[in-house]
Amino acid sequence: MAYILGIDTGGTFTDGVLLDFEAKAVLAKAKAFTTPQDLTIGIRECINNLGEIDPNQIKMVSLSTTLATNAIVEGRGGKVGLILIGNKPSGTFPAQKISLVSGGHDGFGIATCELDTEELSQVIRQMKGEVDTLAISGIFSIRNPEHENLAKELVQKEWDVPIVCAHELSSSIGLYERTVTACLNAKLLPIIADLLKAVKQVLLKKKINVPIMIVKGDGSLISEEKVSLKPIETILSGPAASIVGAMFLSGLETFLTLDMGGTTSDIGIIKSKCWRMHKDGAIVANWRTHIDTAGISTFGIGGDSYITVPTKGHLNIGPIRVIPLSVAGARYPYLNKELSQIQSCKALSVESIFNGQTLDCWMIIKPPQALENLSRDEQLVIEVLKDGPHNVLILKERIGKYVSPFALKSLEQAGVIGRISFTPTDALHCQGYLEKWNVETAHQGARVLANTYGCSPEKFVTHCLDNITESLALSILQSVSSKQGYAFDIKDPNLKFFLEPFFKRINQDADIQVPICLNYPIVAIGAPVKAYLPAVGDLLQTQVIIPEHSEVASAIGAAMGKVTEKITALIKPGFTVHAPWGFEKFMYYEDAREKVLAKAKEIVLENARKAGISDPEITVNQDKVTSETDYGTVFIEELFEVIASGYCQRKDDLNECEGFYL
Numbered sequence: 001m002a003y004i005l006g007i008d009t010g011g012t013f014t015d016g017v018l019l020d021f022e023a024k025a026v027l028a029k030a031k032a033f034t035t036p037q038d039l040t041i042g043i044r045e046c047i048n049n050l051g052e053i054d055p056n057q058i059k060m061v062s063l064s065t066t067l068a069t070n071a072i073v074e075g076r077g078g079k080v081g082l083i084l085i086g087n088k089p090s091g092t093f094p095a096q097k098i099s100l101v102s103g104g105h106d107g108f109g110i111a112t113c114e115l116d117t118e119e120l121s122q123v124i125r126q127m128k129g130e131v132d133t134l135a136i137s138g139i140f141s142i143r144n145p146e147h148e149n150l151a152k153e154l155v156q157k158e159w160d161v162p163i164v165c166a167h168e169l170s171s172s173i174g175l176y177e178r179t180v181t182a183c184l185n186a187k188l189l190p191i192i193a194d195l196l197k198a199v200k201q202v203l204l205k206k207k208i209n210v211p212i213m214i215v216k217g218d219g220s221l222i223s224e225e226k227v228s229l230k231p232i233e234t235i236l237s238g239p240a241a242s243i244v245g246a247m248f249l250s251g252l253e254t255f256l257t258l259d260m261g262g263t264t265s266d267i268g269i270i271k272s273k274c275w276r277m278h279k280d281g282a283i284v285a286n287w288r289t290h291i292d293t294a295g296i297s298t299f300g301i302g303g304d305s306y307i308t309v310p311t312k313g314h315l316n317i318g319p320i321r322v323i324p325l326s327v328a329g330a331r332y333p334y335l336n337k338e339l340s341q342i343q344s345c346k347a348l349s350v351e352s353i354f355n356g357q358t359l360d361c362w363m364i365i366k367p368p369q370a371l372e373n374l375s376r377d378e379q380l381v382i383e384v385l386k387d388g389p390h391n392v393l394i395l396k397e398r399i400g401k402y403v404s405p406f407a408l409k410s411l412e413q414a415g416v417i418g419r420i421s422f423t424p425t426d427a428l429h430c431q432g433y434l435e436k437w438n439v440e441t442a443h444q445g446a447r448v449l450a451n452t453y454g455c456s457p458e459k460f461v462t463h464c465l466d467n468i469t470e471s472l473a474l475s476i477l478q479s480v481s482s483k484q485g486y487a488f489d490i491k492d493p494n495l496k497f498f499l500e501p502f503f504k505r506i507n508q509d510a511d512i513q514v515p516i517c518l519n520y521p522i523v524a525i526g527a528p529v530k531a532y533l534p535a536v537g538d539l540l541q542t543q544v545i546i547p548e549h550s551e552v553a554s555a556i557g558a559a560m561g562k563v564t565e566k567i568t569a570l571i572k573p574g575f576t577v578h579a580p581w582g583f584e585k586f587m588y589y590e591d592a593r594e595k596v597l598a599k600a601k602e603i604v605l606e607n608a609r610k611a612g613i614s615d616p617e618i619t620v621n622q623d624k625v626t627s628e629t630d631y632g633t634v635f636i637e638e639l640f641e642v643i644a645s646g647y648c649q650r651k652d653d654l655n656e657c658e659g660f661y662l
Contacts, residue, residue, distance in 0.1 A: 003027065003057045005050075005208070006559025007043060008064045008241055008552075009034055011321060012262025012304050013527070014042035015555040016050050021059070021647075024248070024560075029552045031527075036415065037366035039067060040198040047206060055207040064215035064241035064558040067195055068188050068234045073285045077187035078132035078162075082179070083123060083155075085138030085147050086112060089176040094183045094287060097131050099123040101151075109144035109576060109583040120151055124158050133186040137166035137179040143572075144583035162189045167580065169230060170290035171568040177281060181289045185232035192231035196224060211612060213563065215241045217282060217293030219275070220564035220645070223611045232291055235284055238554055239266040239296040242525060243275055245557030249547035250523045256476065258533065259553065260526035262304040263321040265472060267479040268296045276483060297479040301471050303528040307422045307464060308357055309452045317467055323418055324425040326434075328361065329441025332388050335361060335420075339444035342391055356392075359448045361420035362408065363389030368416050377407035381417070389420055422449055424528065427464045430457070433531055469535045470503050476518070476540065503539070518542040525553035564645040565607040565616075567600040571638045589635070600642035613646040 004019045011034065018028040030049035035041040047053070071077050072094075082095035086104020101123060103115035127134070134155060141148045145167040152163050166182040199212060213221040215237040222233055242259035246268075253273045259266045268275055276295030281288055300319020308316045329335050342358050364385050371379055384390060384398045395403045411417040426442035428434040443457065450460035474490060481488060488495065502514040521543040524533040529546055537544035549556060569579035575592040577584040581599060586592035601618060608616040621643070625636040 002059045004559040005047070005053070005058055005061045006063075006555040006557075007046060007061070008238060008554035008558055009039055009042065009066055010238060010261050010554065011066065011264070012302070014039075014046045015552040016043075016046040017549070017552050017555045017559055018050055018053065019556065019559040021559075026549050026552075026556065029549060029555070031552070036070070038198075039065070039195065040202055043199060044202045047202065053206065053208070055209070058208050058210050060211050060213060061199075061203060061208065062213045062215065062221060062558040062561060063199065064237045064554055065195065065234065066238050067191060068231055069236060069238075069284055071188060071191045072184055072235065072287065075285075076191065078190040079130070080183050080186045081127040081131035081134045082183055083120070083134060083136045083151060084179070085115065085136070085141070085151060087139040087175065089179065091176050093180060094187055095135065097127050099126070103147045103151075104139040105141070105144045105147065107140055107143060108572065108574075109140065109578055111144070111146070115147045115150055117150075117154060120154055121158065124155055128159055131161075133162045133164070133189050135164045135166070135179070135182040135186040137175070137182050139175055141165070141167040142171050142173070142178070143578045145580070146583065162186065164189070164229075169232065171570070171580070172281070172290050174290065177288050177290050180287050181232060181281075181291060184284075184287060184289065185230060188231035189228075192227060192234070196228065213561070215244075215558050215561055216564075217291055218277065218564075219244050219294055219557070219561060221561040223563070225610070232289065235282055235289070235291060236293045236296065239268070239298065240294045241554040241557035241561065242266060243268045243270065243294055243296070243557065244561050245553030245555070246270075246523045246525050246547075247273065248556055248560045249525070249549060249553055250545055252521065252523065252545075255521050255523045255545075256479070256518065257523045257525065258472070258476065258529065258536075260472070260524070260528050260532070261302050263300070263302045264319075265299045265301050265475060265526075266296050267299070267476060268294060269479065269483055295483070297475070297482060299471075299475040299478075301468065301475070303425045303526075304423045306419070307424070307427070307449070309449045310357075312452065312454045315453065315463065315467060317424070317464070317471065320419075322360075322423060323363070323420040324423040324437070324442075325359075325361075325420060325445040326426050326429045326437035326439065326442040328363065328389055328420045329438030333438065333441075335389065335391075336438075336440050336444055338391050338394055339441065339448065342393055342448055356408075356419070357421070357449075357452075359391065359421060359445055361389045361391045362395070362412075362417050363420060364416065365418040366415050368414075375407060375410070377404040378411055381407050381411060385417065422446065424464065424468055427461045427468075428528075428531055430461045431465065465531070469532050469539070472532055473503075473536045473539045474499070476522070476536070477516070480518070516540055521545055523547065525550040527551040562645050562647060563608070563611045563613050564643060565604045565611060565613075566641065566643045567603050569596045569600055569640045569642075571596060571640070573635060573637070593638070596640050597642070600640060601644075604642050604644035608644040608646065613644065616644040616646040619643040619645070 002021045006017045008015045013031045014034045016030045028050045032042050032045035080095040081097040084100045088100045101119045136148050136151050138148045148165040164182050164186045166178045169181050170178045212224040214227045216222050216233045217236040219240040246257040254271050257268050278293050281290045282293040304321045305318035306320040306322045380399050422445040429439045429442035430446045446457040450457040498514050518540040524546045533544045571592050575586040621641040624638040627634045
């Protein structure tokens with residue numbers, strides 16, 4: 001039997017599945033809380049929750065992870081030294097040390113001057129000991145990578161340090177974006193190395209000794225060997241895995257998928273088994289990259305979205321994620337009594353707390369390594385929370401004053417403490433839809449917010465759930481309009497003219513009716529979707545499909561992904577070839593084309609073999625650009641994309657493959 005272990009680390013849960021690859025059947029599934037302070041804790045618990053696993057039947061472990069995305073957002077990673085060759089584009093870079101050396105090429109791949117090796121040696125000496133990794137980016141290196149490769153060779157002779165060349169990651173025009181991509185990749189090298197090491201340790205304890213594959217942002221898989229060199233390609237891998245999982249579970253070729261997790265809802269549109277890609281590269285934490293990712297729209301509404309009532313009659317949901325009251329109450333039942341005290345405390349105003357409200361509780365997520373590095377107020381907060389989570393009233397009582405909002409802000413942003421508050425998960429507990437955790441704690445939270453909102457707890461909970469349904473429907477409309485190149489601002493008050501009759505279709509007093517019909521079904525995946533998506537389907541007059549195992553669809557997508565190897569090359573006028581293997585000139589177009597196809601196929605097939613792909617499928621995409629003139633047809637350029645894709649072989653057949661065993 002050939003089984004695949006698929007794992008998805010989301011913002012709230014880590015999901016796992018054991019998949020029979022040949023039968024395409026889910027044999028076991030499990031969940032565990034994601035542990036951001038150490039992802040391997042959640043991964044270990046998830047694998048344990050799958051039950052007994054025969055390690056001899058596992059042929060591959062496939063992982064989709066938010067680690068790369070989160071690290072970029074949070075600014076974590078290694079210290080990067082950036083060596084620019086020939087030009088320094090304007091803008092900031094995610095690097096600690098930046099130096100420019102003479103060299104580089106023009107748009108035709110011709111060197112504008114020689115690489116200044118003496119200047120480069122001086123830069124190397126200056127950066128030694130100051131940075132953890134190096135990124136090298138030369139102007140027009142995509143047309144001729146000679147100087148980047150030469151610089152890399154010279155660095156390696158003088159310094160044992162991880163090095164990333166920009167042309168290895170991108171073949172697209174745009175020096176700034178290509179350089180940012182190289183810097184971010186260099187920054188992630190130690191992060192992904194630590195993850196792979198930790199996951200291996202978890203698997204070894206289970207005696208699982210198989211290849212590890214990681215989901216890329218386009219939904220395909222990348223080997224452990226490759227991801228250790230190109231971790232940037234795993235950004236947004238979780239949403240991409242959800243598309244693959246939705247396609248596998250539904251069996252449909254055309255549909256809209258909505259993956260609702262704890263933190264966000266990710267929406268993708270699939271037409272004839274193909275999904276849209278981000279044309280200009282993914283943007284993460286305001287850094288535009290040259291990384292291909294699935295064209296997924298992400299909205300800050302999930303099962304653990306922060307529900308706040310800033311003033312009477314006003315309700316906000318998301319985008320911040322918090323720990324649900326019901327979840328915390330299941331572990332710390334004493335929170336019920338603390339919340340009842342807050343309910344009767346009328347003097348405490350929302351404005352007195354940093355970015356929060358009276359029922360917010362706080363708990364230690366990751367104990368600080370050195371208390372002496374914290375401010376006095378921060379130390380007081382940590383001291384009070386050592387015995388478990390508490391709300392601001394208890395903090396005030398034990399500290400002797402209201403806690404500093406700046407202390408809470410600093411500790412929360414550092415990931416030392418986490419916020420507990422009312423969420424959609426709690427609303428479902430109040431309504432009786434869920435009884436998984438502490439129902440009473442959820443009711444206490446609803447009563448506090450209902451008092452502020454100005455209605456009964458029952459009406460308040462109903463209003464919350466209706467608001468979530470409307471927000472999800474609106475998110476779908478935004479995704480569809482974005483796909484067609486349009487955008488609208490949901491804060492525009494004029495939109496109410498259309499939205500109010502849309503959300504309240506049966507209204508005899510309305511002047512107009514606004515029915516909207518989505519022309520393809522919605523495949524809903526994620527644990528909370530059963531509570532919300534049927535009503536969303538009614539609003540959009542379309543079928544909603546919630547397939548079996550939808551709550552672990554991303555883990556299934558990780559297990560079912562294909563390994564893909566791709567080479568891109570370009571032929572320009574004068575029949576010059578610009579490719580990852582170098583810059584070449586030919587007398588005739590046919591010779592240039594023949595060389596590109598032969599060399600590219602050779603490389604992707606060799607890479608596919610190393611990745612353990614069984615019987616790879618070769619796809620060649622060509623885009624030839626010409627112009628008609630009075631003198632005839634003029635050749636402009638031709639882009640070649642050669643792809644080898646397929647599924648990883650059985651473990652027993654991988655003995656000859658390189659660099660994959662744990």
